[in-house]
Amino acid sequence: MSSIVIGILAVAIGLLFCLRGVVAMRIVIAVWGAFVGLNLGAGIVSALSGDGFLSTALGWIVGILVAVLFSVLAYLYYAVAVTLAMASIGFAVGAAIMAAFGVTWNWVIITVGVVVGIVLAVAAVSMNLPAILLVVLGALGGATATVGGLMLLTSTIELEDFTRSTVTSTIGHDWWWYAIYLVLVIAGIVAQTRVLGRESQLQQQW
Template identity: 50%
Template sequence: MEDVAIGILAVLIGSLLCFRGYAALRVVIAVWGTFVGFLVGAGLVAGVTGEGLLASALAWTVGIAVAVLFGVLAYVYYAVSVIIGMGAIGFTLGTTVMVALGVTWSWVVVLVGLAAGVLLAILAIVGDLPLVILALLGAFAGASTIIAGLLLLFGVIERQDLAAPDTTAGLALGWWWTVGYVVLAIAGIAAQLRSAEARRGTLREDWAAV
């Protein structure tokens, strides 16, 4: 049941980021931050206790608490929203690329994901990220999240696999998952770039206008 709940949540939030990332910027980043906070909190408990992801009441409690904290901070403060939102997007994209290249789920995958997240967060704050870039990155990160949710829903992976070090090494996905990912990303980009504002605005300008 937990796998289904997390899978549905991932599909819904991934769809919001993929298709509406720029249009509802403040809400999207807050929701995305909440989801990331939940996984971070639950993952920390799993790492400390050695249990599976969300295998105990403590994991759920910490996950929800961190989710609320991340969500509120991401909604209220611009800099925090950029760090959480863009950092999570960068991490998602970095790890997705590593998985696509066949790199096993190890310190290399995590390190590349963290590096991509930090780099994207810095670029977003210092360079005032154009909304068109946000639309592109959000579409790909959202597509990754949707696919992860579908993998949970169809029983290809379980929630414990999200924190397992050997998940990628033993994961053999059919070509249709890759095709689905590409189709979702392209559809998300097309949906977001239909707006002229998304093609010429910046992240800070859009945030200030909300």
């Protein structure tokens, strides 16, 4: 049941971020922040308790509370919004790149994801980033979330698999997931670029 819920959320929010991330940045990043918060809060409970991801009431409660916190902060404060978006996108993209190279799901993938996330987050708060950067990164991150959600909904993977090497082996044997990912990335960049506002800087767009 948890896999279905997370799968639906991942597909819906992933598509929103992929296709409309920069167009309605303030709202979309707040929604993205809620999704990230839910997974982070539930993940912390799972790691500390040893229970399955979102398999207990406590996991849901903490996940929802962190989701609300992240969502509100992302909506109200530009620095938080962009830092949260860049860090989470960086982690997703970094981890996806490692998976694409067939790296086993272990500390290497986590480390690369965290490093890429930190680099993007620091760049986001220290430079006046162009809006087109969020278009590209939003398309990448949104496509990653969407494909992950589709894999959960089709039972290609389960939530428990995200701590095992089976994730990378599953993706490696099914080339069409890469094709879907590529199509989503291209569609996202095209869709957002076509309706991008006049403001060229990310903060002005926000």
